[in-house]
Amino acid sequence: MSALKVLMVGAGAVGQTYGFHLLRGGAELTFYVRPGKVAGLRGGVVVHPLNLSRAPRRLEGYAVVSDAAQVATAGPFDVVILTVPSDALRGAWCTDLLAAAGPDATVVALQPGPQDQQWVADQVGAERVVAGLIALLAWFAPLPGVDRAPGVAWWRPPFGKLPFSGAPARVQPLVQTLRKGGMPAKAVPDAAQAGAAASAVMMPFIAALESVGWQLARLPEPEPHGLALGAAREIRALVAPKASDLPLKIMGRRGLLRVGLRVARWFMPMDLQTYTQAHFTKVGAQTRFMFARYVELARERGLAADHVQGLLDRLAALDAKRAPTG
Ligand SMILES: NC(=O)c1ccc[n+]([C@@H]2O[C@H](COP(=O)([O-])OP(=O)(O)OC[C@H]3O[C@@H](n4cnc5c(N)ncnc54)[C@H](OP(=O)(O)O)[C@@H]3O)[C@@H](O)[C@H]2O)c1
Incomplete structure (x- = not known):
């Protein structure tokens, strides 16, 4: 397999995390960022x-471009990975970039918002789109109170694999390169639907958490919990009506949620x-954008959508x- 030529759109927490593993897996990597x-x-x-x-590493050996003309010169690319938040996605800048990246580039859409994948498919044709779900946590270190050099950090839950779906000839090179670079990845039947179902349950609890000052211990309280659960049911009915009820049932049990939040502390490195506060404050505009779309x-x-509107x-x-x- 010749080196996969990848254009990573966005060099934030997710862009750098995926970029690190693709480079290690032998890809030729170019970041697209804003000029600044x-x-x-x-x-x-x-x-x-x-x-x-726990030792820091260096991410290096990539190129950087910052406009569509530079993308066209550096291309054509085999794969374009969109890591910008949902609220930044829809815009002429993105459409121009996708056109400049090459006529047959696979476009990987990782955005969690309703109809994000559809928007990407409308730009390039559904056959070129690979959907992905970001099954890891990435952030700009150091988080408050942590002694760590500035730089992106990430943690993948044990046994987690990054799922992708789309035409096998487009999914396989990506999955293989990520695996070679040390990131478990797999092809799944429908990552977009899995992402919609996961967001439907997770995002209301994130919004409820924000409304109680990001205090995890307050999330199981009847009022924020009831509002989040009601909104999760409404969003699920809207974007993932056929998804399993199990995540909703688990999140619906306040005692179980309390225990889960305590247990998570034992095995997470942060x-x-x-x-949660740092990440969802950073992408706060996306949360509001998603709720307005719902x-x-x-x-x-x-x-x-009464509960969704209540959270909004x-x-x-x-x-x-x-x-x-003033
Ligand atoms: N981080 C996680 O743990 C995680 C987990 C699951 C899902 N996600 C999802 O992944 C997406 C990215 O998250 P993230 O944590 O990587 O966010 P991030 O660190 O803020 O990175 C987003 C990147 O997009 C860039 N961007 C935004 N608007 C742009 C535009 N108009 N033109 C070019 N670049 C633009 C930002 O550039 P600037 O710096 O110039 O603004 C930044 O580099 C979000 O949808 C998020 O919900 C993240």
Whole structure:
């Protein structure tokens, strides 16, 4: 197999994590970033692959481009991986980039928002899209209170594999390169649907958590928990009606949730509450974007979204409180 030529769109936590493993697996890697971010990436960056070791490593040996003309010159690419948040995805900049990357590039869509995958398919044709689910946690180190060199850190839960779905001829080179680079990955029948189902359950609890000041211990309290569970049911009915009920049943048991949150502390290499607050504050615009889309979709389809709207209202109230006055 000749080296897979990959354009990584975004060099944030996920972009650097996937990029590290693809490079190790023998891919030729180019990051696309906004012009202001080019200098910070030149010459390599520090990363913390916490599943491999606690010692920092260097991510280096990649190219960096920052506009569609440079993408066209550096291409054509075999694979384009979109790691920007859902709210950043839809835009002329992305459409131009996809056109510049090459007429047959596989486009990997990792975004969790409703209809994100559809938007990508509308740009390049469904046959070129590979859907992926980000089954790991990545963040900009150091998290508050941790003594670690600045750089992206990541942790993959034990036995977790990055799932991808799409045409086998497009999925296999990606999966093989990631595996060769030390990241377990696998082909699955429908990563987009798995992602929609996971987001349907997870995002309401994240929004409820934000509404109680990110205090994990308060999440099982009746009020935030009831609102999150109601919203999870509504979103699931909207985007993943055929998904298994089990995650909802588990999250619906407040005692079980309390125990699960305590147990998670024992095996994660970072504090879950600190990571959750840092990550979802960073992608807060995406959370609001996703909830607004869920409400819109529910209205279009005549489905209930009272709890989703309730969470969106809470986030809006928080934003209003934070907004500078005068
Ligand atoms: N991190 C995780 O643990 C995790 C887990 C599951 C799912 N995800 C999902 O993965 C996605 C990315 O998360 P992340 O943690 O990697 O976020 P991140 O660290 O903020 O990275 C996002 C990257 O996208 C870039 N970007 C945003 N708008 C852009 C634009 N218009 N043009 C070019 N680049 C743009 C950002 O560039 P700038 O720095 O210039 O803004 C940044 O490099 C999100 O959808 C998130 O929900 C993440």
